[in-house]
Amino acid sequence: MKANESVLVIGGGIAGMQASLDLANRGSKVYLVEKTPSIGGRMAQLDKTFPTMDCSICILAPKMIECLRHPNITLLTYSELQSVKGSAGNFRVEVLKKPRFIDENKCTGCGECAQYCPTEVPNEFDMNLGIRKAIYIPFPQAVPLKYTIDEENCIKCRLCQKICKAGAVDFDQKPETVNLKVGAIIVATGFELFDAGRIREYGYGKYRDVLTSLEFERLLSASGPIGGHLLRLSDGCVPRRIAFIQCVGSRSLKGGVQFCSSSCCVYATKEAILVREHHPECEVYIFYNELKVFGKGFQDFVKRAQNEWGVKYIRALPGEVVEDPKTHSLIIWYEDTKENMTKNTEIDLVVLCPALVPRIANKELAGILGLELDKYGFFKPRDVLYTPVDTNVPGIFICGYCQGPKDIPESVAQASGAAARAAEVIALSSSGGVR
Amino acid sequence: MVAEPKIVAFLCNWCAYAGADLAGVSRIGYPPNIRVIRVMCSGRVDPAFIIRAFETGADGVLVGGCHPGTCHYVSGNLEAEKRMENTKKLLKLIGLGPERLRLEWISASEGGKFAQVVTEFTEELRKMGPNPLKAKAKMEAPINTKQAISEAVKKTNVQYCLECGKCSGSCPISKVNDAFSPRRVVERSLLGFEERVLSGTDLWTCLTCFLCTERCPSDVRFPEFVRACRPMASVELKEELCAHRGIPMALSRMMLNPKIKQDRMGWLPEGAEISKRGDMLYFVGCIPYFDVIFEDFNLELLKIPQSVVKILNNVGIKPALLSNEKCCGHDMLWTGDLENFEKLAKKNVADFKRARATRIVTACPECYRTLKKDYAEVLGNFDFEVLHISELLSELVDKGELKFDAGFSKKVVYHDPCRLGRHMGVYEPPRKVITSIPGVGLLEMGRNRENAICCGVSSFMSCNKYSKEVRMDRLREAKATGADLLVTTCPKCQIHWRCLTTEKPPIDPEIVTMEMRDFSVLVAEAMR
Numbered sequence: 019m020k021a022n023e024s025v026l027v028i029g030g031g032i033a034g035m036q037a038s039l040d041l042a043n044r045g046s047k048v049y050l051v052e053k054t055p056s057i058g059g060r061m062a063q064l065d066k067t068f069p070t071m072d073c074s075i076c077i078l079a080p081k082m083i084e085c086l087r088h089p090n091i092t093l094l095t096y097s098e099l100q101s102v103k104g105s106a107g108n109f110r111v112e113v114l115k116k117p118r119f120i121d122e123n124k125c126t127g128c129g130e131c132a133q134y135c136p137t138e139v140p141n142e143f144d145m146n147l148g149i150r151k152a153i154y155i156p157f158p159q160a161v162p163l164k165y166t167i168d169e170e171n172c173i174k175c176r177l178c179q180k181i182c183k184a185g186a187v188d189f190d191q192k193p194e195t196v197n198l199k200v201g202a203i204i205v206a207t208g209f210e211l212f213d214a215g216r217i218r219e220y221g222y223g224k225y226r227d228v229l230t231s232l233e234f235e236r237l238l239s240a241s242g243p244i245g246g247h248l249l250r251l252s253d254g255c256v257p258r259r260i261a262f263i264q265c266v267g268s269r270s271l272k273g274g275v276q277f278c279s280s281s282c283c284v285y286a287t288k289e290a291i292l293v294r295e296h297h298p299e300c301e302v303y304i305f306y307n308e309l310k311v312f313g314k315g316f317q318d319f320v321k322r323a324q325n326e327w328g329v330k331y332i333r334a335l336p337g338e339v340v341e342d343p344k345t346h347s348l349i350i351w352y353e354d355t356k357e358n359m360t361k362n363t364e365i366d367l368v369v370l371c372p373a374l375v376p377r378i379a380n381k382e383l384a385g386i387l388g389l390e391l392d393k394y395g396f397f398k399p400r401d402v403l404y405t406p407v408d409t410n411v412p413g414i415f416i417c418g419y420c421q422g423p424k425d426i427p428e429s430v431a432q433a434s435g436a437a438a439r440a441a442e443v444i445a446l447s448s449s450g451g452v453r
Numbered sequence: 454m455v456a457e458p459k460i461v462a463f464l465c466n467w468c469a470y471a472g473a474d475l476a477g478v479s480r481i482g483y484p485p486n487i488r489v490i491r492v493m494c495s496g497r498v499d500p501a502f503i504i505r506a507f508e509t510g511a512d513g514v515l516v517g518g519c520h521p522g523t524c525h526y527v528s529g530n531l532e533a534e535k536r537m538e539n540t541k542k543l544l545k546l547i548g549l550g551p552e553r554l555r556l557e558w559i560s561a562s563e564g565g566k567f568a569q570v571v572t573e574f575t576e577e578l579r580k581m582g583p584n585p586l587k588a589k590a591k592m593e594a595p596i597n598t599k600q601a602i603s604e605a606v607k608k609t610n611v612q613y614c615l616e617c618g619k620c621s622g623s624c625p626i627s628k629v630n631d632a633f634s635p636r637r638v639v640e641r642s643l644l645g646f647e648e649r650v651l652s653g654t655d656l657w658t659c660l661t662c663f664l665c666t667e668r669c670p671s672d673v674r675f676p677e678f679v680r681a682c683r684p685m686a687s688v689e690l691k692e693e694l695c696a697h698r699g700i701p702m703a704l705s706r707m708m709l710n711p712k713i714k715q716d717r718m719g720w721l722p723e724g725a726e727i728s729k730r731g732d733m734l735y736f737v738g739c740i741p742y743f744d745v746i747f748e749d750f751n752l753e754l755l756k757i758p759q760s761v762v763k764i765l766n767n768v769g770i771k772p773a774l775l776s777n778e779k780c781c782g783h784d785m786l787w788t789g790d791l792e793n794f795e796k797l798a799k800k801n802v803a804d805f806k807r808a809r810a811t812r813i814v815t816a817c818p819e820c821y822r823t824l825k826k827d828y829a830e831v832l833g834n835f836d837f838e839v840l841h842i843s844e845l846l847s848e849l850v851d852k853g854e855l856k857f858d859a860g861f862s863k864k865v866v867y868h869d870p871c872r873l874g875r876h877m878g879v880y881e882p883p884r885k886v887i888t889s890i891p892g893v894g895l896l897e898m899g900r901n902r903e904n905a906i907c908c909g910v911s912s913f914m915s916c917n918k919y920s921k922e923v924r925m926d927r928l929r930e931a932k933a934t935g936a937d938l939l940v941t942t943c944p945k946c947q948i949h950w951r952c953l954t955t956e957k958p959p960i961d962p963e964i965v966t967m968e969m970r971d972f973s974v975l976v977a978e979a980m981r
Contacts, residue, residue, distance in 0.1 A: 270670035307617040339623025353618030
């Protein structure tokens with residue numbers, strides 16, 4: 019059966035894209051389902067990658083385009099998995115394509131509609147720091163470069179419809195169910211951020227200049243809400259002192275998650291170096307408990323940050339961030355555990371590194387797919403040691419952060435692993451099994 | 454045979470002691486029931502000395518000083534007079550009777566008067582009968598401290614400490630006192646330096662406010678660890694570091710004696726509807742005593758129980774009250790006197806049962822925590838529902854049954870007491886009730902609810918410059934909100950803050966005299 023040779027990949031981040039490309043390149047048909055209007059995932063939101071300090075989107079964008087252009091890959095963006103039936107080699111899948119209210123075949127991505135759209139809403143891609151219109155692409159390099167009307171916020175003024183030269187705006191679009199037959203499924207749903215506001219003593223949500231690392235990443239990014247100029251959001255000034263706080267909600271027996279997110283120590287180091295690149299006069303502190311920098315070249319990276327870039331590492335998790343009632347600057351209280359002294363220091367901008375947690379929606383997805391989750395919400399591998407990408411359901415594989423904490427290179431490697439395992443299933447089912 | 458009364462006499466060096474001397478050299482006879490302690494001035498006699506004398510079995514205490522106008526230190530005797538009046542009130546409350554304390558002016562030439570006073574006093578005490586309290590030799594069971602600490606380490610999650618220092622970065626005391634760090638106390642305990650932990654001041658410095666635990670990523674329950682260590686800690690140091698010379702705790706211990714019948718209901722206003730037995734019991738706590746001990750602070754503490762009874766009556770509840778109610782034992786539990794705590798707990802539970810109560814309401818967060826949480830832990834079971842007055846009232850607000858007759862246009866800021874807030878998780882009920890009073894606007898301090906800091910003292914321990922800084926810090930924060938009134942649900946917060954007004958030289962009068970009110974008093978004021 020021909021249909022069995024195709025694979026469904028859930029999640030259009032770097033892991034999902036890598037798995038799709040691997041399978042497509044070996045001749046399998048791939049359906050790549052992505053919930054948001056564009057593929058790219060978390061990596062697209064990053065400014066740079068560690069430890070090489072490469073521009074993140076510059077590496078990612080060609081891969082995104084490759085996914086779009088690949089004859090064997092069908093992108094199903096703005097879509098969600100509805101139901102799955104069948105078993106390995108013969109899954110029948112229903113995917114719900116949410117209406118973009120734009121004819122994807124007609125839209126040229128010129129963006130004129132967005133210029134005229136009167137409704138401005140916070141841009142989720144920019145962690146709600148920037149704004150977008152109700153008709154939008156999440157970011158300039160979005161793939162596919164097709165606009166989407168956000169039904170929730172659109173005021174139905176139909177100005178876009180009048181403006182669009184291609185006549186792509188179609189308010190009559192309805193949700194569409196796509197039925198697919200696939201031989202294997204790969205899940206790569208990635209992560210979301212732990213709600214830093216839950217660690218109340220750090221004042222996230224209360225003080226404007228307490229940000230999460232992903233928000234900070236967007237601020238640093240050239241395509242971000244303030245064009246990559248590093249400024250304080252409260253007053254637009256260049257910060258003179260920046261502090262990163264590690265383990266916000268992670269490695270916690272209470273009020274957070276127990277695991278280590280595995281990349282924060284290194285990405286904070288990266289962001290600290292970026293700060294020094296932007297403003298060499300800005301002092302940068304990283305408050306950490308243990309530096310978990312175990313990847314290839316990471317320890318050198320930290321050493322470089324300390325010695326060449328003058329980033330100051332303080333072994334302490336701060337007790338609290340408070341605002342000086344008079345000057346409105348932020349004050350961090352901590353015990354310097356090397357000097358055994360409780361101290362405080364004035365900081366202009368605080369960046370919290372929240373735990374990276376599996377998506378809450380994994381629960382629903384696990385229900386549809388019949389997969390098991392562990393106590394944190396990660397998909398459970400059949401065996402952590404021997405079959406890390408297999409699940410309790412034959413023919414369904416997992417990779418990337420949704421399988422367990424990891425960084426980009428590890429996600430990519432695991433995605434290739436999952437693709438290979440999926441290919442085995444297809445090969446077996448199309449040849450009628452092992453003889 | 455009737456036991457002869459024992460009298461402890463504190464005699465001033467210049468007058469009364471010389472008078473006693475004269476009686477001796479003049480060979481004037483008087484009963485041999487007296488034990489004399491010479492002090493330089495009657496003004497040196499602390500109420501704590503007297504309380505301690507009675508606690509350890511004295512049947513009477515005589516304080517002798519110079520006649521007014523002849524004090525060698527100008528006015529020491531007049532100070533003594535004030536103190537003795539105050540102490541007599543305490544003796545009345547605890548049920549020993551003010552008559553057992555006698556203040557006399559005896560000059561150096563009045564040997565005859567001295568003999569006469571002693572004779573009379575001995576006679577009176579004979580009539581009164583013996584003081585039911587008797588000194589008891591302290592029996593201390595040897596404790597294996599290493600083992601006890603290692604058990605506490607396991608029980609309170611101390612072994613999960615990451616040494617991140619988040620506790621010290623949060624602790625209000627660590628911020629002002631470099632020598633104190635919860636993390637380092639934990640570190641020493643884990644490294645086997647138990648003796649250092651037990652003999653040092655750290656155990657008594659902790660406010661047990663639970664702010665560190667609130668934020669600790671490993672859920673190390675440091676205050677519980679401290680509590681578990683305190684019974685093994687240096688008793689001498691504890692005595693040295695306790696505030697108000699240990700009077701409150703001595704009184705609590707006295708209440709344990711079955712022959713003690715307190716006379717503590719004097720605060721009850723006329724017309725108040727109360728009963729001896731009933732489903733809902735109002736546990737008053739130590740307020741009547743605090744009203745006397747902290748008389749100088751002008752806090753009108755008796756208004757608290759009066760308000761509670763008024764509120765309960767207004768909402769149709771006729772509470773049961775215990776005329777010989779005993780201390781809940783909070784301070785004993787938290788200062789390591791577990792034996793007496795358990796005794797108090799058992800006595801109270803017996804009293805609750807005798808009053809046929811099923812629900813106990815209290816206006817004190819310490820009583821609330823102790824009854825609700827610690828009694829069950831120590832006694833195994835505790836079948837009473839315990840409510841803080843704010844919880845009871847907030848339920849009534851929800852049902853629309855709490856009616857106010859008056860309102861104030863006041864901006865009020867609410868302080869979360871540690872025991873009610875972090876210890877028991879009661880944050881919203883007081884706020885709900887306060888905001889339901891017509892005209893009252895509720896303001897919040899920057900550090901509120903889980904992040905609120907302690908008023909600065911707990912269990913009357915470690916009142917020092919650091920704890921003063923913490924208290925000032927909290928008062929400044931309250932003042933900075935622009936509120937007219939600082940409201941708290943804990944009478945002790947008010948006591949600790951108001952204590953600052955007695956500082957010499959005075960500190961920041963605008964801050965320390967900030968108007969404050971107990972939650973129940975505020976609510977009652979808005980009712981007819």
